[in-house]
Amino acid sequence: MSGQLKEVRNRIKSVTSTQQITKAMKMVSAAKLRRAQDSIIQMRPYAQKLQEMLSNIVSGASSGVSLPLAEERPVEKILFIPITSDRGLCGAYNSNVIKLTRQIIKEKYAAQEAKGNVTILPLGKKGYEAFLRLGYKVVDNYWTVFSDLSFDNVRNAAVYAQEAFLNKEYDKVEIVYSQFKNAATQAFVSEPYLPIPKVENAEGSKKKVDFMFEPSMETLLRDLMPKILNTQVYKAVLDANASEHGARMTAMDKASENANELLRNLKISYNRARQAAITTELTEIVSGAAALQG
C-alpha cells in the first residue's frame, strides 16, 4: 500500500515542477508578445503611408508605365515563403503554417510540383527543418531571421526573392504566414507577393492632386517598389512573430490549466490511498487485539 502512495507522491511532484515551467513560459511569452505587438503597431503607419504614396504616384501617372516587378508570366516556377518560428511548444502554430503551404501546393500547383518547380524559402527554423524533411527544394540562406530580428536581415530575404523573380528564376512568389489578430487567435493566410498585385487607382471620389515629382515619376516608382516589397515581408515577419508568442502563451496557459486538473485528481487519489492504508492498519490492530482477548 505504501508503495502506491509513494508513486502518487512522486507524480504530484513531477507535475508540479512541470507546471512551474509552463507557467514561467507563459509569463515570458506574455512579455515578448507585448514587445512584438508594439513593434507591429509601430510598423503599421509606415507601411500604410508607403502604400498610400505608391497609389498617389500611380494615380498621377500616365497609364502604361511598365514595371518589371509587376510583370505577369505564365506560372511555371513558384517560390513559397512560409514563415514559422524557431522554437516549438506553441501549439499548432508551426504545423498550421506548414500544412497550409502544402495544401496550397497540392491544390493549386500540383502540375508544377510534379515537374519539381516548387521551391521553398523558409523563414524560421521549424519550417526549414520540416520542408527539408518533406523533401522539398529549399533555399537555405535565410531561415535564421528570427535569431536576430531586424529590418536588415529580413530585407536580404526579400531582395533575394525580388532578384530571382526579375531573373525569371520564379514566375510567382507567395508568402504563407499567420496574421496576428489577438493573443488567442491567428489567421493563417497565403499572400501573393510577386508579381505585384495590380495597384488600385485612387478611388474616383478622391480629388486628384497634382504632385511634383522629384527626380521623376519613373525613378520614384522604381525606387519605391522594392521598398514596399521589403516592408511587406518585414510586416509579415513581425505579424508571424507576434502570432508565435500569442500561440505559445495560449498553449502554455492550457498546459498550466491541464496540470492543475491533473494535480487535483492526483491529490484525490493520494488521499484516498492514504485513507485506505490507515483504515487497513486500524482494522489489523483492532482485529489483532480482539483475537488476543478472545
Added chain:
Amino acid sequence: MQLEILTPEHKVFSGTVYGIQLPGVEGSFEILDRHAPIIASLGKGKMKILKDKSATAAYEISEGFVEMINNKATVLIEDAKALD
C-alpha cells in the same frame, strides 16, 4: 505645417514645424510651410527639422521618401539617428 517622420521600427518625430531640410537624391532641398504637393526621393545624408526660426534638430538618415500634401509632410526613411 504638420510633420511626421516614420521608420519601420518607430516614429521619430511628429509635430508642427516651420520647415524641413532634406537630402534629395539630386541635392539638398527645403520644404517650407504651405509648399505645393510634392513627392521626392531622398538619399543618405543630413536632415534638419526647423521647429521655428531659431530651434532646429538634425538627424542622419538613410534613404527614403518624402510626401507633402495639404500642408502635411510625411518623411518615410529606413533609419534615422539624432545628431546633436
